Amino acid sequence: MTRGRTTARKSIPASSTRPEDEWLPVGKLFTYGLQHVLTMYGGIIAVPLIIGSAAGITAQQTALLVTASLFVGGFATILQSVGVPFIGAKMPLVQGVSFGGVATMLAILSGPGNDLTTVFGAVIVASLLGFIIAPFFAAIIRFFPPVVTGTVITAIGLTLIPVAANWSMGGDAEAADYGSLQNIGLAFITLAAILLLSKLGSAML
Numbered sequence: 001m002t003r004g005r006t007t008a009r010k011s012i013p014a015s016s017t018r019p020e021d022e023w024l025p026v027g028k029l030f031t032y033g034l035q036h037v038l039t040m041y042g043g044i045i046a047v048p049l050i051i052g053s054a055a056g057i058t059a060q061q062t063a064l065l066v067t068a069s070l071f072v073g074g075f076a077t078i079l080q081s082v083g084v085p086f087i088g089a090k091m092p093l094v095q096g097v098s099f100g101g102v103a104t105m106l107a108i109l110s111g112p113g114n115d116l117t118t119v120f121g122a123v124i125v126a127s128l129l130g131f132i133i134a135p136f137f138a139a140i141i142r143f144f145p146p147v148v149t150g151t152v153i154t155a156i157g158l159t160l161i162p163v164a165a166n167w168s169m170g171g172d173a174e175a176a177d178y179g180s181l182q183n184i185g186l187a188f189i190t191l192a193a194i195l196l197l198s199k200l201g202s203a204m205l
Contacts, residue, residue, distance in 0.1 A: 036094055043096040044069045050102060050163050053171075054109045055116050069097050100152075101126070103159040 024032065048069045052062035076095035083090035105119050168187035170178040177183060 040073065040094045040096045043099070044073045047097040047099060047102060050160075051105055051109070051116075051119065053163075054106050055119075057116065073097065099156055099160070103156060106159070 023029075045066055048065040049062065052065050057065070073094075073096050077093070080088045080093045080095055081091065082088060101123070104122075108114050108119050108122060109116075111118075166173075168184055170180065170183045172178060
């Protein structure tokens, strides 16, 4: 009995009713878990770096912003996984920082007299409103077809093109190697690797 139970836990196929109960083999479990963590970490790091650069804060303040993002992301992941009344899906969903609000935060920072305190205040108010309307939004999500959500995601990507271009050139306009072939070449190698793995790699990659 023990041996049969152990073997069953090693690999359990997904069911049509509860696919989240599938137990993957150890190799796939480790690979997918590592990909998930790296994706989450990249998202959590990138957003505070973008906002910190736009706000013109110091490296120490940017590090504090990154640390706060990591802490809140971990706390939100625990809430999502464990679940409390009205909060959390009780599933291992790793939470990070959304790129959806980056364009709005950059627009706020570009306004006269605005700084990170203005951004923080706007985020707090928007979060409270989002928490209130979330149950109602779930009922109207069917009115947002893929063409709408795809357009929004595309607009977010287009807004971040200047940031990506600046980082590809080195990130620091005052650096001696800003815009050097080494920096630009590294950016193109990274882009090519992502495209090749996406198109030619296996499903696990």
